[in-house]
Amino acid sequence: MARTVILGAGIAGHTAALHLRRMLPKAHDVVVVSPNSKWNWIPSNIWVGIGRMTPEQVTFPLAPIYRRKGIEFHQALATELHGDGSAELPRPHVTVRYTDPARQGQEARLEYDYLVNATGPKLNFGATPGLGPDGHSWSVCTAGHATDAARAFAQVVGRLEAGDHQTLLIGMGHGTCTCQGAAFEYTFNAEHELTKAGVRDRAEVIYITNEVQLGDFGMDSMNFGTKRGIVPSHVFAESLFQERGVKAIMGAHVERVEPGVVHYELLDGTKGQQPFDFAMLLPPFRGADLKAFDREGADITSEVFAPSGFMKVDADYTPKPYEEWRASDWPRTYRSLRYDNVWAAGIAFAPPHPMSRPRTTPNGTAIAPAPPRTGMPSGVIGRAVAQTIAERVRHGAAGKVHTASMAEMGAACIASAGAGWLDGKAAAMTVFPIVPDPEKYGDAGRDTKETFGEIGLSAHWMKAMLHYLFLYKAKARPLWFLIPE
């Protein structure tokens, strides 16, 4: 009997757990550890954040699903990894601290044969003084954050209706942020709502970003293949900003957020301030900050995890200049560098380097968008890791190792630009591969036949359909596994 423990019940962890449970006989344990009682379809938090959806529409309790499927669930936070065992417990185990009301604060050691770290991002609001819901800006990273943001957004609309002028500042709260797509979506959804409410003329909508140009998305931009030739993603994005009258502050590092004003530094080293009445600024991400120990109890965190807190896997982490980065540096199996029976899936793995060129201001401030790891690759990696573990359980070391390199896979992403069955809009983008590979695809970096973008109402319908489809899949309803990641 084998026991697999999965840390995290987000897109990567939940996908891995459901697939592994489906692939292995019930004699083998599948265990999930996650601090939240609910699953959250994070992409739809954007719509919660403008008041178009309720938090209940984007979340559901995990325990009943896991009970039905025969998955052991611990509502807890993993804190320590003891991959070689410890003096007290010789088998590999993780230390967890319960967050469910019945066992709040209690600690336990969970033994495993195989471990998947799918702990996603830690929302690092602390990197920028004053950033986040405990400071002076809002967030849509969790359903709870988005609910609070929606309340503040409704107040802005109320003030506009009363005849006041309002400035909305939306974007990235630090020079090393990722997830520009989410900030882009919130910008245009907010703008769309203001237009619908008939108050757009009194509102200024400003996007602030660490991207060097619009449409970079932390992916070193994209070159879309079209019938008329190649259209770079900045042209695609700029036309939307122009059409909707949204101003942009680009190449910016937010230094601090004070009540009603953001202080930022630009790539040329100049400093600026932007007053606001409402700010939704995303935080930079780091790993879950798990600690790792060897059998003797020595702290080996720096061997197992990168300084960013993400887990080191089968990537090439050799520091090298931007010009020498290779697509082949990116991991394929996601197995830990230190342990043969531990994998990191989704955002939890340490990327070897960014995709966009990192830059520094003359004052030495890093303005370097971190590489995005969106839902589709997170799910695909989660499934590949589950397949590898199922093979190992069945065939031991001879089991097939499944791979899912982001340099060899494509991804589809639909960025909402406004909700509405008749007047909604979204940008549907497909890239192949996710990590640019100039050696294979030349200056375009990607296959321009497989990399394209379209903007329109039908993309909004598709985005809305994906919301229902992925909730159906995550609830493990009949034939859920036929829905691709």
Ligand SMILES: Cc1cc2nc3c(=O)[nH]c(=O)nc-3n(C[C@H](O)[C@H](O)[C@H](O)COP(=O)(O)OP(=O)(O)OC[C@H]3O[C@@H](n4cnc5c(N)ncnc54)[C@H](O)[C@@H]3O)c2cc1C
């Ligand atoms: C606002 C927003 C909008 C987005 N929109 C899109 C979109 O439109 N399309 C798209 O493709 N992607 C989108 N993304 C990105 C997408 O949400 C991520 O790619 C995806 O959630 C990553 O999956 P993950 O499993 O790695 O992390 P998550 O889904 O964040 O899951 C991490 C899990 O680990 C748990 N956890 C954390 N710490 C611990 C710990 N110590 N122990 C145990 N468990 C722990 C968490 O509670 C959570 O359950 C968006 C992201 C944001 C923030």
